[in-house]
Amino acid sequence: MEDSERELLLISKGNELAFNSFMNRYTKRLYYHAYGILNNKEMAEEVVADAFLEVWKLRNKLLEINCISSWLNTVVYRKAISYLRKEAKSGGSISLEEVQDFSFPDLHTPMDDILSHEEKQCLKEAINALPPKCKHVFFLAKLEQMPYDKIASLLQISLTTVNYHIKYAMTALRKKLKEK
Numbered sequence: 001m002e003d004s005e006r007e008l009l010l011i012s013k014g015n016e017l018a019f020n021s022f023m024n025r026y027t028k029r030l031y032y033h034a035y036g037i038l039n040n041k042e043m044a045e046e047v048v049a050d051a052f053l054e055v056w057k058l059r060n061k062l063l064e065i066n067c068i069s070s071w072l073n074t075v076v077y078r079k080a081i082s083y084l085r086k087e088a089k090s091g092g093s094i095s096l097e098e099v100q101d102f103s104f105p106d107l108h109t110p111m112d113d114i115l116s117h118e119e120k121q122c123l124k125e126a127i128n129a130l131p132p133k134c135k136h137v138f139f140l141a142k143l144e145q146m147p148y149d150k151i152a153s154l155l156q157i158s159l160t161t162v163n164y165h166i167k168y169a170m171t172a173l174r175k176k177l178k179e180k
């Protein structure tokens with residue numbers, strides 16, 4: 001039995017220590033995803049907390065989930081959209097159109113140690129120049145390493161559209177980085 005399966009089994013039996021380990025592993029990634037949609041630190045933290053609450057409530061069914069990472073991203077995405085809708089209804093300053101403005105969060109990756117500051121800045125500028133929906137798809141595919149079919153399902157777009165966004169992003173990034 002794999003370590004992650006063992007951890008899910010322990011969580012399904014109510015083991016809080018295993019659940020804490022699970023939360024520690026996924027919190028940062030889920031926060032970046034929520035922040036990318038909401039562009040607000042407090043809201044993103046609340047969405048992630050709500051997502052983990054849902055995980056705990058559904059702990060008995062965790063072993064039935066094929067890809068826990070994709071499922072968690074789906075939960076965060078739906079909770080973020082729900083949060084935006086709730087804010088819009090209550091007269092908050094957030095509109096549903098802001099979902100289209102996916103802001104690519106600042107991430108620290110192993111590549112940061114290899115790339116110079118100038119190269120990192122060029123890459124960040126190139127990513128931020130992408131259209132919002134394209135940035136979101138790129139984030140899910142390349143950083144979250146979510147399968148394309150899961151992205152299509154999550155964002156309710158076709159697999160062809162996901163492929164188009166990835167191809168567009170990669171072409172735009174290559175072109176932008178060659179200019180520098």
